Amino acid sequence: MRHVRKGYAGALRVDDGTGLVISRPDLQPDLTPVVERGVVPVSYLNSYVAEAEQPCAFCAKRTPHKRGYTVSLADGRIALCGHCCADRFFGREKAAALSSDYLQRHRLAMLRQAVANLQAGIAVVLNIVGEDIVRFEHRALQALHLVHRSTRNLSLRRSPIAGIDVLLAGEAGTPARVSQARERILSWARIDPTSAPPKQLLAVMRELANVDGQMRTGLRILSDAATLFRPENFKHVTDFCRQQRRPIDLFSLSRDPDGQLMLHRQPRAAAWPSRTPEPPSVHRIGSLPRIPDWLGLTSYGTGVSEFLQEADWMNTGTRKAKARRRK
Numbered sequence: 150m151r152h153v154r155k156g157y158a159g160a161l162r163v164d165d166g167t168g169l170v171i172s173r174p175d176l177q178p179d180l181t182p183v184v185e186r187g188v189v190p191v192s193y194l195n196s197y198v199a200e201a202e203q204p205c206a207f208c209a210k211r212t213p214h215k216r217g218y219t220v221s222l223a224d225g226r227i228a229l230c231g232h233c234c235a236d237r238f239f240g241r242e243k244a245a246a247l248s249s250d251y252l253q254r255h256r257l258a259m260l261r262q263a264v265a266n267l268q269a270g271i272a273v274v275l276n277i278v279g280e281d282i283v284r285f286e287h288r289a290l291q292a293l294h295l296v297h298r299s300t301r302n303l304s305l306r307r308s309p310i311a312g313i314d315v316l317l318a319g320e321a322g323t324p325a326r327v328s329q330a331r332e333r334i335l336s337w338a339r340i341d342p343t344s345a346p347p348k349q350l351l352a353v354m355r356e357l358a359n360v361d362g363q364m365r366t367g368l369r370i371l372s373d374a375a376t377l378f379r380p381e382n383f384k385h386v387t388d389f390c391r392q393q394r395r396p397i398d399l400f401s402l403s404r405d406p407d408g409q410l411m412l413h414r415q416p417r418a419a420a421w422p423s424r425t426p427e428p429p430s431v432h433r434i435g436s437l438p439r440i441p442d443w444l445g446l447t448s449y450g451t452g453v454s455e456f457l458q459e460a461d462w463m464n465t466g467t468r469k470a471k472a473r474r475r476k
C-alpha cells in the first residue's frame with residue numbers, strides 16, 4: 150500500500166488556508182530538535198513544504214529536508230520529520246496509517262474550505278440574479294408557452310426575428326431553471342461548513358456543476374426572451390400573425406401607464422360559426438430586466454475551482470459509487 154498517493158503530495162498548495170500545509174515549520178514554538186530512537190508519533194499535525202531545508206528530529210545526523218511533517222508524540226512534544234524518513238523510523242505500516250489519517254483530515258479541511266469559499270460568493274450571485282429575474286422567468290415562460298402553443302405549426306420560429314428560437318422554451322414542462330438553480334444556491338448558504346457532515350459538503354460540490362449549467366442555460370433563455378419581447382422587435386411577430394392566410398391567434402404587446410409590458414392574445418375566429426369565440430386574454434410580462442452574463446459559479450467564490458481541480462479524489466469516489474451501482 151502506498152502511504153502517499155501519487156499526485157496528491159504534489160498537489161499540496163502551501164498555506165492553502167486549511168492550516169495543514171505550512172511553509173515555515175521552524176516558526177512553530179517548542180519544536181523538539183532531537184527525538185530518541187524508537188519513539189513513534191501518535192499523529193501528523195501538518196505537512197510542510199519549506200523554502201529552506203529543515204533538520205529532521207529523527208535521523209541520527211539530523212538530515213535536512215524541504216518536505217516533511219510536523220508530528221506529535223505521545224508525551225505532547227512536537228517535532229519535524231523528513232518526508233522520506235517515516236517508513237524507516239516508524240515502520241511501513243505505522244507510517245502508512247499516520248499519513249492516511251493526515252490526508253483524510255486534510256481532504257476534509259479542503260472540502261470545508263471550498264464550501265466556505267463557495268458561500269462567500271453566494272451574496273454576489275444573489276445580487277446578480279435578483280428577484281426581478283426570477284419574476285421575469287415565470288412570466289416569460291408562460292408568455293412563450295402561449296405564443297408557442299398557437300404558432301408551433303407555422304413557420305414563425307424560422308422567421309428572421311431576433312430571439313425567436315426561444316419559442317422552443319415555450320414547450321409545456323420547460324423548467325424554470327434560473328429560479329430552481331437560485332433555490333439550490335440559497336439552500337447552500339444555510340449550511341455551516343465548519344460542522345456539516347462531510348457527506349453533505351460533498352453533495353454540494355457534486356451538485357455544483359449541474360446547478361451551474363442550469364443557471365447558464367436558464368439565463369441564456371431569458372436573455373433571448375428579453376430580446377424577443379422588446380416591443381419594437383415583437384412587432385415582427387404581430388406582423389407575422391397578421392400576414393397568415395388562415396385565421397390564427399394574433400399576439401401583440403402593449404405598455405401600460407407604469408411601463409409594464411402586456412402580451413395580448415386575440416384568439417382565432419371559431420372554426421364553426423355556431424361556437425362562441427374565445428375571449429381575448431392579457432398576460433403580464435412586466436418590465437424586461439437586464440440579463441447578466443453568467444461567469445460560472447466557481448468564479449464567484451475564490452479558490453473553488455482550484456479545489457475542484459485538486460479534488461480528483463472526489464471523482465474517484467463517484468466512480469467507485471457508480472461501479473457499485475452497476476454491480
Ligand SMILES: [Zn+2]
Pocket residue numbers: 205206207208212230231233234
Ligand atoms: Zn529524517
